[in-house]
Amino acid sequence: MSGFRPDTVSGRLVAWMRATAQGTIPPEIRHEARRLLLNQLKASVGAVDQEAITLLNAWALEEAQGGTGAHVHWLGTNLPPALAAMVNGALYEVLDFHDTYIPCFMHAVSGVLPAVLAQAEAEQKSGHELITALVIGLEVELAVARMLMPTGYYRGMVPAGLTGGVGAAAACAVLAGLNDEQMQHALGIAMCTPAGLYESAGSHTLSLVTAYAARGGINACTLARRGFTAPPTAFEGDQGMFAAHSDEDRAKIEPVLESLGQEWRIPGQTYKVVPTETITHGPVECALEVLGRANGRTIDRFDFKVQEIVVSIVQGRRERFGRPASAQQATFDLCHCVAAAWLRGQFTTAETAEACYTDPAVIALSDRVFLTADPDRPTFEGCTLVATFTDGSTETCNVDFFLGTPGARVPDDKLAALLAQYGADILPEGRAQAITEAIWALDDAPSVAPLIALISKD
Incomplete structure (x- = not known):
């Protein structure tokens, strides 16, 4: 081995990981990690x-x-x-019903949690050890993402494909008790081997990107534990992760590293209460609110004012896909989602199924969903809708923070209810409640095995 290099980005991340693992993580941060675990289970x-x-x-x-x-x-x-982590990573991703860290356009938990859960199960770790490792892995991943984004995303990379493996490697390295040098190698392996292009959106491959991130992270830890090496400058080197995957200013790196542990990032996660991509949530929420005021009027058109990037993304998807021809494409078609929500009075996985995306009424209404860029919208956490009815009347709705964003925090009991709702046809009676109770008590659980048993098939 080449020796630990504390002066590098990976070395400084390791130093923070070690100090945090040996210190005390605030109770509210540990609770947020348990919420994110529950959220991924309802998503899958x-x-x-x-x-x-x-x-x-x-x-x-x-x-x-x-x-x-x-x-x-x-x-x-x-x-x-590693294979269990891979399949679970895809499970978390495939419905696009997971978390989003909006500042980096990414789904942070879907690559980290499957890896650390699989390792915790295999190595018979406690619930407290799992949550500690999960928090550290997510914070490392989000720190790396803050350095690389948004230009990594603009280049066409899936942010979680770039950084999910790094977070997973960090979490697994903490859980495995690697020494500092081994931890640095684990991070370096993951930094040198990321993957995932956003061209995959609307296909099976998008879920595979997350699957590879989860598998790559646990493999990086396993290899480092066996003595496999990586360059200590894997992130900041002239041909390292930063140069290869972003166009950001290197001046970003130092402030992000200095903020570790001072600015906890996981409370900034957005939770999804409907199974579609993040940019669609504000429009769907507005449409359903106006539907409650329609009083039988027939809709003529929807006019949304949204952040500029939303217009670009939606237009690009329509040019690529045309009308949705699969559940994956329907999930990523904002116009379809708004039309389906209005006509069905809800938005669930049924509204991305073939019976819905081929419904002539849904298709016709989706063609009357119009988007205009709003220069005053700093993010896609909100939007404004003017709904025009065939009698010439209108209704307006404005959402600055859709339900699930940090500005409109989704309650714990709502996350539990969503797990029960989406597991109703799959889980035995009472299982969703038992899973929820096990998650809230996880920090005191001597083993993760009881939780694993609850989320595995009988």
Whole structure:
């Protein structure tokens, strides 16, 4: 081995990881980590019949060749930890019903949590150890993302594909008790091997990007523990992660590193209460609110004022996909989601199914959803709607922070209710409540095994 380099980005991350693992994480941050765990379970429980998951689970069983150690959630498949993390990463991603860290356009938890859960199960760790590792992994991932974004995203990279493996490696390294040099190598391995292009949106491959991030993170930890090395300058080197994947100013790096532990980032996560991508939530929330005031009037058109990037994304998707031809494409079509929510009076996974995206009424209404860039909108956490009815009357709605953003925090009991709602056809009676109670008590649990048993198939 080449020796620990504390003066590098990876070295400074390791120093913070070590100090945090040995110190005290604020109770509210630990609670937020448990909320994010619950959120990912509600995001995945309704995804077990998705084609991408069926295909990936079958492939993983063949790859495993009888190896075991960790479970695929809800399906119960017993696989080696890296493969279990991979399938679970796709499960978390496929419905686009997970978390979003809006400042970096990313889904931070979906790559980290599957890896650290699989390792915690395989190595029989406690709930407290799991939450500590999860918090550290997420904070490392978000710090790296803050250095790389937004230009990494503008280049076409999936942010979680770039940084999810780094966060997963950090979490797994803490959980495994690696020494500082091994931790630095684990981070370096993950920094040198990220992947994922946003061209994959609307296809099975987008969920595979997260799957690879989760698998890559746990593999990076495993390899570093065995003595595998990586450059200590994997992030800031002339041909390192920063230069290869972003156009940001290097002056960003130091303030981000200095803010670790001073500015906790995971409370800045946005939670989704409907299963569609983040830019769609404000428009769907506005449409459903106006629907409650329609009093039987027939809608003519929707005019939304949104952040400029939303207009660009929606236009780009329409040019690529045309009308949705799959559930994945429907999920990423804002106009479809608004029309479906209005005509169905709700937005659930049923509104991205074939029966809905091929419905002539939904198609016709989606063509009357119009977007205008609003220069005063700093983010896509909000939007303004003017709904015009066929009798010439109008209704307006403005949302500055849709439900689930830090500005409109989703309550704990709402997250629990969503798990129960989406698990209703899958989980035995009372299981959703038992899972929720186990998560809230996880910090005091001597083992993660009881929780794993609850989220694995009977």
